[in-house]
Amino acid sequence: MFILIIRRVLLGLLTLLLVSGIVFVTVEALPGDPCTAYLGRMAQGQRLENCRQNFDLDTPALTRYISWAIGTLHGDFGISLKRNKSISSIVIPRLRNTLLLGFAASVIGIPISILLGIVAGLWRDRPVDLWVSSTAIFAMTIPEFVSATLLILIFSIWLGWFPGIVTTRPDAPLFEFLSDILLPIIVLALVMAAHILRMVRTSVIDVMASDYVEMARLKGVPYWRMVFRHVLPNALLPTINLVALTIGWLLGGVVVIEVVFNYPGLGRLMVDAVSDRDLAMVQIIALILAAIYVTLNLLADLLVLFANPRLRTMRTQVRP
Amino acid sequence: MTSAITNKTTGPRNIFFVLLTTLKGMASRPSGVVGLVLVAFHIVLAITSPAIVPYDFKEMTVQKILKAPSAEHWFGTDVLGRDVLTRTMLGGQQALFVTSIAAVIAVTWGGLLGVLLGLVGGRFDDLLMRVVDAFLAIPWILFLLLIIAMVGTGSIVLIPTLAFFYGIPVIRIVRAATHDVVARDFVTAARARGESRSTLVRRELFPNILDVLLVEGAMRWSWMLLSFSSLSFLGFGVTPPTADWGLMISDSRAFMSIAPWTALAPITALSSLIIGLNLSADALAKTLGVDRAQKAPV
Numbered sequence: 326m327f328i329l330i331i332r333r334v335l336l337g338l339l340t341l342l343l344v345s346g347i348v349f350v351t352v353e354a355l356p357g358d359p360c361t362a363y364l365g366r367m368a369q370g371q372r373l374e375n376c377r378q379n380f381d382l383d384t385p386a387l388t389r390y391i392s393w394a395i396g397t398l399h400g401d402f403g404i405s406l407k408r409n410k411s412i413s414s415i416v417i418p419r420l421r422n423t424l425l426l427g428f429a430a431s432v433i434g435i436p437i438s439i440l441l442g443i444v445a446g447l448w449r450d451r452p453v454d455l456w457v458s459s460t461a462i463f464a465m466t467i468p469e470f471v472s473a474t475l476l477i478l479i480f481s482i483w484l485g486w487f488p489g490i491v492t493t494r495p496d497a498p499l500f501e502f503l504s505d506i507l508l509p510i511i512v513l514a515l516v517m518a519a520h521i522l523r524m525v526r527t528s529v530i531d532v533m534a535s536d537y538v539e540m541a542r543l544k545g546v547p548y549w550r551m552v553f554r555h556v557l558p559n560a561l562l563p564t565i566n567l568v569a570l571t572i573g574w575l576l577g578g579v580v581v582i583e584v585v586f587n588y589p590g591l592g593r594l595m596v597d598a599v600s601d602r603d604l605a606m607v608q609i610i611a612l613i614l615a616a617i618y619v620t621l622n623l624l625a626d627l628l629v630l631f632a633n634p635r636l637r638t639m640r641t642q643v644r645p
Numbered sequence: 646m647t648s649a650i651t652n653k654t655t656g657p658r659n660i661f662f663v664l665l666t667t668l669k670g671m672a673s674r675p676s677g678v679v680g681l682v683l684v685a686f687h688i689v690l691a692i693t694s695p696a697i698v699p700y701d702f703k704e705m706t707v708q709k710i711l712k713a714p715s716a717e718h719w720f721g722t723d724v725l726g727r728d729v730l731t732r733t734m735l736g737g738q739q740a741l742f743v744t745s746i747a748a749v750i751a752v753t754w755g756g757l758l759g760v761l762l763g764l765v766g767g768r769f770d771d772l773l774m775r776v777v778d779a780f781l782a783i784p785w786i787l788f789l790l791l792i793i794a795m796v797g798t799g800s801i802v803l804i805p806t807l808a809f810f811y812g813i814p815v816i817r818i819v820r821a822a823t824h825d826v827v828a829r830d831f832v833t834a835a836r837a838r839g840e841s842r843s844t845l846v847r848r849e850l851f852p853n854i855l856d857v858l859l860v861e862g863a864m865r866w867s868w869m870l871l872s873f874s875s876l877s878f879l880g881f882g883v884t885p886p887t888a889d890w891g892l893m894i895s896d897s898r899a900f901m902s903i904a905p906w907t908a909l910a911p912i913t914a915l916s917s918l919i920i921g922l923n924l925s926a927d928a929l930a931k932t933l934g935v936d937r938a939q940k941a942p943v
Contacts, residue, residue, distance in 0.1 A: 343779035351791055466923050468871050470878045471912050474894055474901075478909075482902045577784025581875050585898075595787075596879050599794040607794045611787040618783060 337623040344615045348608050349390050412609055423590035434514030442525025464519035469578045473512045473585040509586045517571050524567045532560040569625030573618035670932035677928030683921025691738045700728035702735050703886040714906055721906040732888035733910045739883050740873050743800050748866035750808035755815025756858050763823025780813045798881045811865045822857045826850055856933040863929050867922035890915040
């Protein structure tokens with residue numbers, strides 16, 4: 326058990342190391358460097374030389390990678406080319422805002438989607454299921470920016486219930502966000518719910534068809550007791566990993582949604598940095614979001630390990 | 646001479662015959678019909694629209710800014726006085742062009758590498774799969790944005806980039822499919838007959854992973870379309886004044902309260918294409934008996 330945990334944590338760290346390597350190598354391998362990207366057409370002569378010297382671009386790549394990686398570990402993310410400020414002072418309030426958005430969406434979306442998934446699974450092919458499932462497929466298929474735009478059109482323009490865009494400053498105190506943030510939370514929760522709901526539904530249907538549930542039914546266990554004691558614990562276990570995957574996947578969706586709602590989070594900062602061709606900033610944000618993703622998956626795997634005794638012995642271990 | 650233990654290659658089957666029977670199978674499902682019709686409609690529209698659009702897509706008229714739908718302009722006009730119907734009809738061209746090429750490349754390179762890794766195995770395989778996992782550990786959009794920040798955008802950049810990233814999950818799936826097929830009896834039989842390696846791959850392996858490749862291709866295509874339209878919504882897809890749904894939706898947001906048609910037309914067009922592709926991919930997977938649910942992530 327202990328060895329399994331250690332191994333899983335090491336695997337997570339290794340993935341993170343590889344990811345940081347990929348993020349760094351991508352920039353190295355492509356034509357150009359941060360200076361040519363930033364200066365654009367003015368990238369020539371003295372200006373380019375100065376810029377390269379400022380960023381130590383003439384030292385070997387490996388040395389730069391190591392100092393970059395060590396700096397990042399210390400929370401020193403370097404200097405933003407465009408804004409001429411330290412990246413961490415810009416990134417950290419934005420990170421807080423993005424985490425707030427993701428957290429709120431998860432707290433609302435996960436319980437609702439699990440509940441709906443169970444309902445759809447238990448009443449399979451009944452009207453409830455058909456409604457829930459087809460709405461979920463629709464929400465999954467349509468790109469986030471389309472569903473977000475439609476919801477803005479309906480709820481803030483036609484009905485006037487919520488503000489359509491966020492106008493709060495990035496470093497405003499948390500409670501000032503709460504009034505603006507409702508619609509983005511709903512969109513995120515909706516997209517997330519669709520994925521989780523489908524998985525929970527499939528899982529419940531599978532377990533309902535299993536031998537031990539048949540057995541429980543035959544020996545006369547009351548229906549709801551059977552559902553709570555036999556079906557749900559087994560059906561919900563595999564969804565832990567999926568919930569982590571979905572939250573992580575949300576990090577990709579959050580980029581688009583933050584732009585739609587003009588929400589001052591990491592995703593919008595990343596898009597702005599891409600427009601400004603501020604590579605150092607883009608690298609750091611990609612790394613932070615990737616780290617969150619890897620951490621979530623790690624936590625989910627550990628949680629499953631604790632919740633499911635079958636995985637605890639070395640002999641039967643199956644890597645999820 | 647055919648082996649006693651037969652596989653799917655028995656009989657004169659060529660790839661077009663396979664595709665034809667597959668299409669028939671898809672058309673026998675209601676969802677497949679709807680999906681195929683939507684996709685076919687959009688493809689035909691993308692090819693023919695330059696010839697049949699009522700207006701010039703970049704012609705701006707100051708007198709006609711944000712006019713509501715009328716007999717003259719069926720979907721109204723946008724903030725620069727351009728005809729929304731024209732732009733909506735043309736708006737899928739770039740997306741379809743870029744993503745269809747990228748999807749084919751993605752499945753090809755991912756498939757080839759997947760087969761290679763599945764056959765070779767060993768240390769090389771272990772190492773590469775670690776790298777593949779690291780790539781899969783990050784949402785695609787982060788990589789795409791990193792590359793766009795570096796080298797800019799345009800179809801020259803987007804086709805190889807999308808093809809590269811969407812090919813990576815294909816490696817994993819095709820590798821698993823290869824392992825499945827290689828372990829089966831007809832491959833052992835062919836090997837015992839003394840067939841060469843290239844014959845094994847061509848005659849025994851390829852026909853049996855073709856199903857997986859087709860389903861992968863269809864699914865990657867629909868996801869790429871999502872990515873492309875998201876990118877162009879963020880302003881990194883096509884350059885104005887090219888008509889593109891993502892960009893049109895993005896441009897229309899500021900005027901949505903007074904001119905909702907500028908948003909609704911491209912939204913309807915994009916959604917119908919994506920729903921059509923998804924329904925088709927689903928029907929394809931069901932027809933070929935490839936389990937789609939397993940491959941949901943990424």
